[in-house]
Amino acid sequence: MADFTMPALGADMEAGTLLEWRVKPGDAVRRGDIVAVVDTDKAEIEVEIFEDGVVEELLVEEGTKVPVGTPLARVRGADGEGPPVQTPPPAPEHVAAPAPASPPPSPSPSEHRPRVSPLARRTAERLGIDLAEIHGSGPGGAITQADVERAAGAPAAPSPPPPPPPPPTEPAPPSRQDAMRGAIGALMARSKREIPHYYLETKIEMSRALAWLEQHNAKLPVAERLLPAVLLLKAVATAAAETPEMNGFWVDGEYRPAAEVHLGIAISLHGGGLIAPALHDADRKSPGELMAALLDLVSRARGGRLRSSEMSDSTITVTNLGERGADLVHGVIYPPQVALVGFGAIRERPWVAEGMVGARPVVTATLAADHRASDGIEGSRFLALVDRKLQSPEDL
Numbered sequence: 001m002a003d004f005t006m007p008a009l010g011a012d013m014e015a016g017t018l019l020e021w022r023v024k025p026g027d028a029v030r031r032g033d034i035v036a037v038v039d040t041d042k043a044e045i046e047v048e049i050f051e052d053g054v055v056e057e058l059l060v061e062e063g064t065k066v067p068v069g070t071p072l073a074r075v076r077g078a079d080g081e082g083p084p085v086q087t088p089p090p091a092p093e094h095v096a097a098p099a100p101a102s103p104p105p106s107p108s109p110s111e112h113r114p115r116v117s118p119l120a121r122r123t124a125e126r127l128g129i130d131l132a133e134i135h136g137s138g139p140g141g142a143i144t145q146a147d148v149e150r151a152a153g154a155p156a157a158p159s160p161p162p163p164p165p166p167p168p169t170e171p172a173p174p175s176r177q178d179a180m181r182g183a184i185g186a187l188m189a190r191s192k193r194e195i196p197h198y199y200l201e202t203k204i205e206m207s208r209a210l211a212w213l214e215q216h217n218a219k220l221p222v223a224e225r226l227l228p229a230v231l232l233l234k235a236v237a238t239a240a241a242e243t244p245e246m247n248g249f250w251v252d253g254e255y256r257p258a259a260e261v262h263l264g265i266a267i268s269l270h271g272g273g274l275i276a277p278a279l280h281d282a283d284r285k286s287p288g289e290l291m292a293a294l295l296d297l298v299s300r301a302r303g304g305r306l307r308s309s310e311m312s313d314s315t316i317t318v319t320n321l322g323e324r325g326a327d328l329v330h331g332v333i334y335p336p337q338v339a340l341v342g343f344g345a346i347r348e349r350p351w352v353a354e355g356m357v358g359a360r361p362v363v364t365a366t367l368a369a370d371h372r373a374s375d376g377i378e379g380s381r382f383l384a385l386v387d388r389k390l391q392s393p394e395d396l
Helices: 118-127 145-153 176-194 207-218 228-241 287-302 308-312 376-391
Strands: 002-005 015-021 034-039 044-048 053-058 065-067 071-077 197-205 248-251 254-257 263-265 316-320 339-343 347-353 356-370
Touching: 044 308, 118 145, 197 347, 197 376, 207 228, 207 356, 207 376, 228 263, 228 287, 228 316, 228 339, 228 376, 263 287, 339 376, 356 376
Parallel strands: 263 316, 316 339
Antiparallel strands: 002 071, 015 034, 015 065, 034 044, 053 071, 197 356, 248 254, 339 356, 347 356
16 A cells, blocks of 8 residues: 655645545556645646555545645555455444533522512603613612612713724735745745856857758658757757756756656746656657657646646756847856756857858857856766757758
């Protein structure tokens, strides 16, 4: 029997809200099946399961917010091993409560009626005095005319104090955008505080890449044509596969290179905010496959339909602000990753080639890297490799 727990859908996630179960007790599940939907500060994420088995018990109700690592369900392995599900003990038989004792006999109304002299009664009626509000001073508490006259001449009882003001209303919960900004800010502050960043940049001449792209797109339907960003992503992914110092994680005081290249893509969301899900095995995809995967990932990210694996296993991240008009971006590493690549806009710039100055399309590439996992030499080699990849676009 294994516990299915609230996953960490990013380094900045501390808790999540279980929005929806997609399974019920008794359902068979296979690795990769969507079993739940979890709400984080950034998005609603479809959560996958990573083992085959049978759902034995759901431990958390929909709508409940729980910390990362909290057991959400129990799953019996596919081999059927594991202790049987314990059924609750039968409820104890109902025992009737003893009947309440009969209340004592109520006193007769006459026992509570105050004694009033006839003259005092007539005076009270004339003055509109409620005899029930008067304490008699006569023998045995009898109300006298003097008691009524004193009551008539007494000042009016003070008005009750005004009710206290209502307690202050609870502040409205933060919007998703505010929560996302807070989560991003906290993670970036942690990154800058804990990771010894170093920064490098280089300018890459893009004439060959863009010429190849134009020829390649001319053979394709409009819907299948590639964007220049795809060549940049492919160059980074293949360079990362050949530079293990840039592709992996700093965990528990040591660097652990990743076996695959899962390229984190920084995606701006409608209404503000940022998210960086992974393009899995980006180095192994053709440019056409990478383009299709990118369009699908962006669409699902902005529609709130990402999967948990896409939020938790990026090995290196790319941010491209060229489409927003920025010429240069120096990013902050997304922990526990150890590198982030940034691209600005591709612009016509003066370029010297073979002793001649001319206008060429140029993009500025930057690298933010973790000094615990690499040095400037490895970082420079990595950027140079990205450049070489883009000078041979037909091989990407």
